[in-house]
Amino acid sequence: MSDRPPRLATLAVHGGRVPATGDPVVAPLVQSVNFVEPVGSAEGLRYPRYGNVPNAEQVQRRLAALEGAEAALVLGSGMGALACGMLALLRPGDHLLASEWIYGGARRLFAEEFPPLGIDVTLVDPTGSREWRRHLRRETRAMFLESPSNPACRVIDMGPLRRLASGQGLALVVDATFASPVNFRPLEHGADVVIHSATKYLNGHNDVLGGVVAGTASYVEEVRQKMMVWGQAPDPFACWLLERGLKTLDVRVERQNRNAMAIATWLAARADVATVHFAGLPAHPDHQVAKTQMAGFGGMLAFELAGGAAAAERLLKRFRLIRNAPSLGGVDTIVSEPRLTSHAHMTPAERAAAGIPDGFIRMSVGIEAVEDLIEDLEAGLR
Ligand SMILES: Cc1ncc(COP(=O)(O)O)c(C=O)c1O
Structure with a gap:
């Protein structure tokens, strides 16, 4: 094979796999929730809620490859990914600017759950940067949008929003569930974070509930810490099914x-x-x-x-x-x-x-x- 990185269709089948002679072609399902530890050490402690069991790690590497991200994390649902992904960015006193053209569950999370945590949210018309800029505050930390949007399938132009976010030092978060990485990879268009409901195209068979957050390794580690304490991790079987779904x-x-x-x-x-x-x-x-x-x-x-x-x-x-x-x-x-x-x-x-x-x-x-x-x-x- 050439040195050129594999294309997306190849990454969907092989991304994140470390080939070794004698390995099974299909990753084995390791359904265990408990792993033997060396006595007197907590190093390398594995537990499904920590997102570091074999099936989770395998599919996370593949998803990072598909998104062109340093790292990815699989969570128990798209809502879990949205909640932990945003809570890893926002602190009490912070302000979030979010597109008003978003999934109803995301809208509820932002409008009903975030304000009692001290996170203020303004929903804006996402077309162009004018409305975003108009609602910008000193406390604004992040911008969130969906593209294409649920349910009206509007496609948001990333150019002006990328310039605004980088100029103001804001994190730009994109839920690209409707597109899948085959059609749209937000990190290539200036986003810092991409979120998916893996329940949808990534798995693709209506038989897995899951979510994904991808971005820098340090940010994904922060999301993992949220996932651990808020209990939003997936089951190993869901990770196995998701990896199988990704192949096609x-x-x-x-x-x-x-x-x-x-x-x-x-x-x-x-x-x-x-x-x-x-x-x-x-x-x-x-x-x-x-x-x-x-x-x-x-x-x-x-x-x-x-x-x-x-x-x-x-x-x-x-x-x-x-x-x-x-x-x-x-x-x-x-x-x-x-x-x-x-x-x-x-x-x-x-x-x-x-x-x-x-x-x-x-x-x-x-x-x-x-x-x-x-x-x-x-x-x-x-
Ligand atoms: C765009 C978008 N994001 C997130 C979600 C939430 O995903 P889940 O149902 O996997 O929690 C959905 C669900 O419909 C969605 O359409």
């Missing part, structure tokens, strides 16, 4: 990108579809940003029907192949209404202001034959 990340996401583009194009041509939210469409407001910032437009899209909320509910009831379920990023095509799932805690008016009116359908496109998916959509809409 590149082929899954490549197919999902293609399927989503075909479905978005098909939906956009229909009179009974009022709006399609997908940055791969040339008419989408984020198309140019997505084209330069992302390697692919992703497998997530959303649409609104001309018949509004009643038509949306009728359509969801008619699907035969596509299923109504809240999560995303797996091999199965899934639709959901954010008003009932990810953004249920917001009022209808708040959702409408955030661009998520009732009747808004979010679609996580899977790896099925796209013709079958379009037939299901067509039969449902007919």
Whole structure:
């Protein structure tokens, strides 16, 4: 092999592995939660809650390679990753600037859990740097955003935000769950920290709950310390499954990108579809940003029907192949209404202001034959 670092598809299969003759090709599952220690020493103490058991370490090395990060940590859920990742950056008295276009759980964490800890949070319109700059305070320590955002699939231009964060000495944190590292690697665009719900594309099979934080080794160590005391670590089996899922990340996401583009194009041509939210469409407001910032437009899209909320509910009831379920990023095509799932805690008016009116359908496109998916959509809409 050449000295050139392996490409992403290769890293997804082999990243972080130290090859040795006689090793099993598939990493063994070490489900033990207890490891024998030398008497009279605490050195090298292993425990799943510390994030240092064999299956955790293996998948963490692979994830760091995929993100181009010094280190990565796997946690018990995406929310665990968000909570520990942000608490490792913020202290009482600090201020967080966060995009208002974020997953409902992140919004709750910031708006309801952080203020009682003495961490003030301002939610801002994330497009351009003006709004961020306007709300900047002397106590501001970090900026947080999602790209693409849940559920409206807006792509945030990293250029102005990277310049603002580095100029002001702020940590720039990006949740790139909707993209996966195949489509978007925030560290290459000036982010300091990347966070994922590994429950979604990274695992990709709707059978693991997990989260990831990646960044510098010293920062990831701080997150690990939070994970240890807040108890947000994953089980070894979840790490094993996640590592297995990662091996097919590149082929899954490549197919999902293609399927989503075909479905978005098909939906956009229909009179009974009022709006399609997908940055791969040339008419989408984020198309140019997505084209330069992302390697692919992703497998997530959303649409609104001309018949509004009643038509949306009728359509969801008619699907035969596509299923109504809240999560995303797996091999199965899934639709959901954010008003009932990810953004249920917001009022209808708040959702409408955030661009998520009732009747808004979010679609996580899977790896099925796209013709079958379009037939299901067509039969449902007919
Ligand atoms: C963008 C984003 N970040 C984080 C999370 C939280 O992840 P988890 O459900 O694994 O805790 C989600 C869940 O839907 C999400 O969509």
